Amino acid sequence: MLFSGYAYNHLEMADRDTATGVLGLIQAFVNSVDLQDGPEELSHPDALKAWLVAHELMEAGPSVSEADLRHAIAVREAIRGVIGANTGGRVYPLDVATLNEAASASRLRARFGADGKARLEPEATGVAGAMGRVVAGVFTAMADEAWARLKLCSSPTCRWAFYDSSRNHSSRWCTMATCGNRQKARRFRERTRATA
Numbered sequence: 001m002l003f004s005g006y007a008y009n010h011l012e013m014a015d016r017d018t019a020t021g022v023l024g025l026i027q028a029f030v031n032s033v034d035l036q037d038g039p040e041e042l043s044h045p046d047a048l049k050a051w052l053v054a055h056e057l058m059e060a061g062p063s064v065s066e067a068d069l070r071h072a073i074a075v076r077e078a079i080r081g082v083i084g085a086n087t088g089g090r091v092y093p094l095d096v097a098t099l100n101e102a103a104s105a106s107r108l109r110a111r112f113g114a115d116g117k118a119r120l121e122p123e124a125t126g127v128a129g130a131m132g133r134v135v136a137g138v139f140t141a142m143a144d145e146a147w148a149r150l151k152l153c154s155s156p157t158c159r160w161a162f163y164d165s166s167r168n169h170s171s172r173w174c175t176m177a178t179c180g181n182r183q184k185a186r187r188f189r190e191r192t193r194a195t196a
């Protein structure tokens with residue numbers, strides 16, 4: 001069965017950096033590229049299709065074009081933008097427009113399933129439908145307070161999406177082992193240079 005927004009009722013969290021359920025899906029989509037060191041998982045239309053089929057966002061039948069790939073990457077980066085708002089980043093009108101267009105293009109509708117529960121489902125198929133499922137996932141995730149814990153790494157070259165499981169929601173780096181220490185080392189070098 002294809003993923004639908006309300007299929008994941010419990011936003012249970014795993015370790016410090018990785019969310020599960022619908023939040024985990026959104027995180028995985030945003031982190032399908034490592035902006036700092038690579039790789040880009042969505043490097044080719046076939047790679048996009050494989051990713052979407054593996055995550056049950058799309059049927060295996062429809063073909064995927066270069067335009068579909070550009071669309072999916074635009075949606076991914078727009079989601080990264082709105083996650084940035086959880087860490088005090090500004091929300092850009094282009095990101096908002098991209099997400100609204102993705103919702104419209106997928107023709108998201110409220111549907112009541114046989115279980116009597118409502119969900120958002122796209123009428124469109126292919127990549128447009130898959131992006132509708134992703135946007136429906138963001139919609140569902142935003143309705144849960146756990147959404148505020150999905151953050152972007154404060155390193156401007158990293159911007160990795162991580163789940164902040166710290167008690168006071170104060171984490172700023174994807175992992176202290178890499179980005180946090182890198183920032184600390186940079187500040188230390190700047191201070192040493194300033195005093196030299």
Ligand SMILES: [Zn+2]
Binds near residue numbers: 173174175180
């Ligand atoms: Zn980072």
